[in-house]
Amino acid sequence: MNIEIAIKLTSFLAAFVLLTAFGMLVQRRMYGLVNLFAWQGFFLSINTAIVGFVAGKHHLYISSALTLMLKVILLPYILHVLIRRLKLQKEIEVVVNIPMTMLIGIALVIFSYHLTAPVRELSTLVTRSTLAVALATVMIGMLMMITRKHAVTQIIGFLAMENGLFFAATSATYGMPLVVELGVALDVLIAAFIFGIFFFHIHTTFDSLDVEQMERLKEDD
Amino acid sequence: MILLTLLLVPLVAAVILAFVGDRRLAPEINILGSAATFAAGVGLALQVYENGPMLAGGKFFFVDAFNVYLAVLTSFVSMTTAIFSRRYMRREREHGRVGHLGMRFYHAMFQLFIFAMLLCLLTNNIGVLWIAMELATLSTVLLVSLYRTPTAIEAAWKYFILCGVGISQALFGTVLLYFAAEKVLGEGGEALLWTNLNQVSGSLEPTVLSLAFVFLMVGYGTKVGLVPMHNWLPDAHSEGPTPISAVLSGLLLNVALYALVRCKVLVDGSTHTHHAGNIMMGFGLLSILVAAFSLLRQKDIKRMFSYSSIEHMGIATFAFGLGGPIATFGGLLHMLVHSLAKSSIFFTVGHASQMHRTQEMDKIKGLFKGNPLVGWGMMFGVMAIAGMPPFGIFTSEFLILTATIKDAPMLTPFLLLGLAVAFAALFRKVQPMVSGEIPSYQKFLKVAHVPVLLHLILVFILGIYLPDFLSKWFHTAAELIK
Numbered sequence: 004m005n006i007e008i009a010i011k012l013t014s015f016l017a018a019f020v021l022l023t024a025f026g027m028l029v030q031r032r033m034y035g036l037v038n039l040f041a042w043q044g045f046f047l048s049i050n051t052a053i054v055g056f057v058a059g060k061h062h063l064y065i066s067s068a069l070t071l072m073l074k075v076i077l078l079p080y081i082l083h084v085l086i087r088r089l090k091l092q093k094e095i096e097v098v099v100n101i102p103m104t105m106l107i108g109i110a111l112v113i114f115s116y117h118l119t120a121p122v123r124e125l126s127t128l129v130t131r132s133t134l135a136v137a138l139a140t141v142m143i144g145m146l147m148m149i150t151r152k153h154a155v156t157q158i159i160g161f162l163a164m165e166n167g168l169f170f171a172a173t174s175a176t177y178g179m180p181l182v183v184e185l186g187v188a189l190d191v192l193i194a195a196f197i198f199g200i201f202f203f204h205i206h207t208t209f210d211s212l213d214v215e216q217m218e219r220l221k222e223d224d
Numbered sequence: 225m226i227l228l229t230l231l232l233v234p235l236v237a238a239v240i241l242a243f244v245g246d247r248r249l250a251p252e253i254n255i256l257g258s259a260a261t262f263a264a265g266v267g268l269a270l271q272v273y274e275n276g277p278m279l280a281g282g283k284f285f286f287v288d289a290f291n292v293y294l295a296v297l298t299s300f301v302s303m304t305t306a307i308f309s310r311r312y313m314r315r316e317r318e319h320g321r322v323g324h325l326g327m328r329f330y331h332a333m334f335q336l337f338i339f340a341m342l343l344c345l346l347t348n349n350i351g352v353l354w355i356a357m358e359l360a361t362l363s364t365v366l367l368v369s370l371y372r373t374p375t376a377i378e379a380a381w382k383y384f385i386l387c388g389v390g391i392s393q394a395l396f397g398t399v400l401l402y403f404a405a406e407k408v409l410g411e412g413g414e415a416l417l418w419t420n421l422n423q424v425s426g427s428l429e430p431t432v433l434s435l436a437f438v439f440l441m442v443g444y445g446t447k448v449g450l451v452p453m454h455n456w457l458p459d460a461h462s463e464g465p466t467p468i469s470a471v472l473s474g475l476l477l478n479v480a481l482y483a484l485v486r487c488k489v490l491v492d493g494s495t496h497t498h499h500a501g502n503i504m505m506g507f508g509l510l511s512i513l514v515a516a517f518s519l520l521r522q523k524d525i526k527r528m529f530s531y532s533s534i535e536h537m538g539i540a541t542f543a544f545g546l547g548g549p550i551a552t553f554g555g556l557l558h559m560l561v562h563s564l565a566k567s568s569i570f571f572t573v574g575h576a577s578q579m580h581r582t583q584e585m586d587k588i589k590g591l592f593k594g595n596p597l598v599g600w601g602m603m604f605g606v607m608a609i610a611g612m613p614p615f616g617i618f619t620s621e622f623l624i625l626t627a628t629i630k631d632a633p634m635l636t637p638f639l640l641l642g643l644a645v646a647f648a649a650l651f652r653k654v655q656p657m658v659s660g661e662i663p664s665y666q667k668f669l670k671v672a673h674v675p676v677l678l679h680l681i682l683v684f685i686l687g688i689y690l691p692d693f694l695s696k697w698f699h700t701a702a703e704l705i706k
Contacts, residue, residue, distance in 0.1 A: 121431040122403060141396060145389060154381070161388050168395050175403045180413040183351030187395070190358045194388070197365055201381065208374050217378035220459045 009057040010129050013174075016050040017133040020170060021112070024143040027163060028108050029101050033091050033155060037082045040159050043140075043166055044074030051173050054130055062181045063173070069188050070169065078162060078195055082155070085199060089206050091155060104150050108143050115139040122175065130174040137174050140167030154205055154212040158198050165191055226271060227280050227287065230264035230295070231342055233257060238335035245328035246317075251310035254331050258303040261338065265299035268292060273693060279348070279419065286348035286419055289700035290556075294482055295345050297560055301474050301567050302338045304675035308571045309334075309467035311672050315578060316465065326370055330465070337363045337471065341479045348417045350398050353483055354391070357447065360476060361387045368464035379456075379463035386456040387446060394443025394483075400436035401490075404429045418486060425493030433494040440487045441503055447480035449534050450541060451511040461530035462583065466574030469526055473533040474567035478559050481537060485544050489705050492547075504545030509635060511538030512642035519649035524583050525573055528653060529566070532609060535646050536562045536617075542639070543624045544705070546631055552702040554623030557690075561616035561683050562609070568679035569605035572598050575671045576657070585653060590662040595669070599658045601676045606654045608683045610647045616686035 023043035030036045048070040055063025086092055115138040123131050144164030148157045169187075172179045179187075202212060209216045237257030244250045269292050272278065277288035287295075313330060316322045322330065340360035347353050361384070369380035402416055408424045409415040421428075446453040461469040484504070491500040515535035522528035536558065543555030575598045576591055577583045591599030608615035621643065628636050686694075 118435070121435065122400065125407075125429060125432065126403070138396070141392065145392075148385065148389060157385055161385065161392075164389070164392050168392055168399070171396060172399045172402075175399055176406055177411070179351055179399065179402060180416060182349070182413060183355065183416070186352060186355035190355055190362065193359070193362050197362055197384070200366065201369075201377075201384070204369065204372065204377050205381065208372070208377050214381070217374070217381065219375050220378055220382070220463070 006057065006129060009053060010132075012053055013050055013130055013133055016046050016053070017136040017170075017174075019046045020050070020140060020166070021136050024140045024163060024167075025105070025108055027159065028104055028143060028147055033086050034083070036156065036159055037079050037086070040082075040162060040166075041075050041079040043163065044070055044078075047166055047170055048075060050170070051178070054173055054177060057129060058177050060177050062184075063178050065181065066169075066173075066178055066184050069184070073188060073191065074162070074166065078191075081195060081199060082159070085202050086155065089202060089212065091212060104146065107146060111142040111146065112136075112139040115142060126175065128174070128177060130177070133174040134171060137167050137171035140164075140170060143167075152213055152215045154198075154202060154214055157214065161194075162191070226264055226267045227285055227346060230261060230268055230299070231339065231346065233261045233264060234335045234339040234342065237261075238332050238339065241335055242328065242332040244331070246324045250327065250331050251306075251313065254334060255303070255306045255310060257335055258299070258306040258338070261342075262296075262299040262303045265296045269296050273697070283348055283414075283417055283419065284352075285346050286417070287346060288704060289697045290485075290704055291345045291482065293556070293560070293694075293697050293701065294478060295342060297563055298338065298341050298345065298475050298479070301563055302334075302471060304678060305467050305470050305474075305567060305571075306334070308470070308574070308672045308675045309465075311670065312467060312574055312578070313465065315669070321371055322465075330367065330370060333363050333367050334467070334471075337367075341475055344479050345482060348419055349413065350401060350416045350418065350421075354395055354398050357394070357444075357480065357483065358391055360479070361391065361447070364460075364464075364468065364472065364476070367468045368460045370465055370468075371463070373463070376463040379459035383456045383460040386453070390443050390446025390453055392443070393439045393446075397436045397439030397441075397443055397487075400432055400439065401487075404432040404436070404494075418490075421490055422493065425490050428490075428494040430495040433491045434499055437487060437491040437500050437503070441484065441500075441507070444480050444484040444487070445507055445541075448477055448484060448537050448541065449511075450507045450538065451514040451534065454511065454515075454534050457534060458527045458530045461533070462524050462527040466526070466570055466577070469530070470567040470570035470574075473530060473570060474563040477533060477537050478563055481540060481544075481559065484541070485705055488544065498547070501545045501547050504541050505632070505635070506545075508538045508540075508542030508545055509638055509642075511535065512542065512646075513638065516642040516645040516649065519646055519653075522653070523585055525577060525585050525588065525657075526570070526583055528585070528650075529569055529573060532646065532650065533562075533566055535642065536566070536609070538642075539621065539624060543627070546624070546627055547706055548627055548631060549699075549702050549706055550623055551627035551631070552706045553698050554620045554627065556698045556701055557616065557686070558620035558624065561620055561686055564679045564686075565605055565608040565615070565617060565683045568676050568683075569602065569609060571672065571676045571679075572602040572605060575669065576602065579666050579669050580663075581665070581667075585657060587663070587665075588657045589660045590666065591658045594662045594666050595671065597671055597673060597676065601680065602654065603658050604680050605676075606650050608680065610650045611643060614684065614687040616683045619687050619690075
C-alpha cells in the first residue's frame with residue numbers, strides 16, 4: 004500500500020469516526036446509540052491497523068485488536084444486555100433541542116482545528132491531519148454527557164471520549180507505548196464493570212436511569 | 225527492593241482481604257497491611273535520605289525528596305485511618321448501614337486505593353501515572369456509594385462522571401506531551417519518563433507544551449478539587465464512609481496536586497515563562513475564595529470540612545504557582561500539615577456523627593461534655609486547620625503569605641480575605657457543636673484515641689519545630705520544583 008492511498012484511507016476513516024460522533028449526538032434510541040458506538044470503535048480499529056501497517060509499528064496491531072474486542076464486541080454486548088435486562092428500550096430519550104446541539108458540535112470541530120494547528124504544523128506523520136478530528140470526538144463526547152440526562156447515554160459519551168483519546172494517541176504519535184495502552188484498556192474495562200453495577204444500583208434506587216432524578220445533593224441557601 | 229515491597233504489600237493485602245471478607249479479623253489485617261506499608265515507606269525514605277534520588281526497576285520507578293515525603297505521608301495516614309476505621313466500620317456494620325458484602329468490599333478497595341496512590345507517586349512514567357490516578361478514582365467510586373442510599377449513589381455517580389471527564393482531559397494532555405517528547409527523545413517508553421523529560425525540557429516545543437498544560441491543569445485540577453471543577457468533591461466526601469472521606473481529603477487530593485506540580489515544572493522548563501504558574505495561581509485563588517464563602521452556608525458537617533479541603537488545596541496550588549523557594553517550601557509543608565489536620569478532623573467528625581446518628585450540624589451539640597476527646601479533638605483540629613498559631617498550618621500559610629507580599633503584592637488582599645472568611649466561618653460553625661449541654665439523643669461511644677491525638681500532636685510539633693531532616697527534604701524538593 005503506498006503512502007498516498009494510506010493518507011486518503013486514514014482521512015476517510017477519520018471522517019467516519021466524526022460522523023458516528025455526530026450520529027450519537029442526535030440519536031434518540033438506546034440501541035441505535037450503542038450500535039453507533041460500536042461502529043465508531045470499528046472504524047477506529049481499522050484505522051489503527053492501517054496506521055500500524057504504514058508506519059511499520061507492530062504494537063499498533065495489538066491496540067487495534069484490543070479496540071476491536073473491547074469496544075466493538077465486549078462493551079456493546081454488555082450495554083445491550085443491560086438495556087434488555089433493565090428494559091430501557093422503551094425509554095426513548097427526550098433530547099433538548101437537537102439542532103442547537105448540532106450547531107455546538109460544529110463549533111467544537113472548528114475550535115478543535117484551531118487548537119491543534121500548532122501540533123499539525125510540527126508533525127511529520129501521515130496521520131497529522133486527523134488529530135483535530137480526534138480532539139473533536141473527545142469534545143463531542145463531552146457535549147453528549149452534558150446535554151443528555153440518562154445514565155446510559157452519559158456512559159456512552161464517556162466511552163466515545165475514550166475513543167477520541169485513543170484516536171488522538173494514534174494520530175499524534177502513532178500510539179502511546181504499549182504499557183500505557185494496555186493500562187488504559189484495563190481502566191476502561193474496570194470502568195465498564197463499575198458502570199454495570201451502577202446501572203443496577205441506580206435502577207433499583209431511583210426506579211429509572213434518568214439522571215435528572217438525582218438532584219437531592221444541592222447547595223442549601 | 226524496599227520500593228517493590230512498598231507497592232506489593234497493599235496489593236497483596238487487597239487480595240487477602242478480598243478473601244477474608246467480613247470475618248472477625250478483617251480490620252486487624254487491614255491495620256497490619258497498612259502498618260507494613262508504612263514501615264516500607266519509612267525504609268524507602270531513609271534510603272533516599274542517605275543516598276539521594278534513585279531510579280529503580282529499570283527506570284520504571286523514580287524516587288526523590290519530593291515524592292518520597294508524600295509516599296511516607298500517604299502510608300502513614302492510611303495506617304492511622306485503618307486504625308480509626310476498625311471501630312468505626314464495625315459500628316456501622318452493627319447499625320446495619322453496611323452489609324456483609326459491603327465490608328469485604330470496603331477493606332479490599334481500601335488497600336487497592338492505597339496501592340494506586342503509591343503507584344502514582346513512585347512511577348517514573350507519565351502514562352502509568354495517569355493509569356494509576358484513574359485506578360484510584362475507580363477503586364473509590366463504589367466506596368463512596370457504599371451505603372446505597374439515594375444520595376450516596378448520586379454522589380458516587382457524580383464523582384465517577386466528573387472525574388472521568390476530567391481525567392480524560394489529562395490523558396489528552398499526556399498525549400500532547402508525548403508528541404513533543406518523542407521528537408527529542410525518540411519513540412517508546414523512554415519518552416514518557418519524568419527523569420528523561422526533565423533533562424531535555426529546554427528543547428521541548430513550547431507551544432505544544434503550553435497547550436498540553438491547559439489540558440493537564442483541567443484534568444488533574446479536577447481531581448485536586450479546584451474551583452470550578454470542584455462539584456464532585458463535597459458530595460463524595462459527605463456521602464461516603466468517614467474513613468474514605470479522610471483518605472480522599474488527606475491523600476488523594478495531594479497526589480493529584482503532585483502530578484500537577486511535576487507537569488508545571490516540565491512546562492516551565494520548556495516555555496521559560498511563568499505561564500503555567502500564573503494559571504495555577506488563578507485557579508488556586510479562585511478556589512480559596514469560592515470555598516471560603518461556601519463554608520458559611522453549609523449545614524452538613526462533612527460537607528463543610530470538604531469545602532475547607534478545597535480551600536486548602538487552593539492555597540497549596542497557589543503557592544506552587546507562585547513559585548520561588550519560600551512559596552514552594554510553604555506549599556510542601558502545607559500539603560503535609562493539611563493532610564494530618566484534615567484527616568484527624570474527619571476522625572472526630574466521624575465519631576461525632578456516630579454519637580448523634582446524624583451529620584446535620586444543628587443536631588450535634590455538647591461534645592466537650594459528651595466526649596471530651598471528640599470535642600477537644602475537633603476544637604484543636606479546627607484551630608489547626610483555620611491557621612491559628614502555634615499549629616503547623618499557621619507556619620505554612622505565613623510562609624506563603626510572605627512570599628505573596630514579596631512577589632505578587634496585588635494578590636495579598638484576596639488571599640487574606642479568603643483566609644479570614646474561612647477562619648470566621650469554621651469557628652462560627654464549630655462553636656455550637658462543641659459547647660453546650662448534652663442532648664438526650666447523644667450516645668457515649670468508645671473512640672479511637674490514637675489516630676486523632678497522633679495527628680494533632682504532629683501538627684502541633686511541626687508548628688513550633690521543623691526537624692532537620694524534614695527541612696532538608698523540603699529544601700531539596702523545593703529546589704527540584706521551584
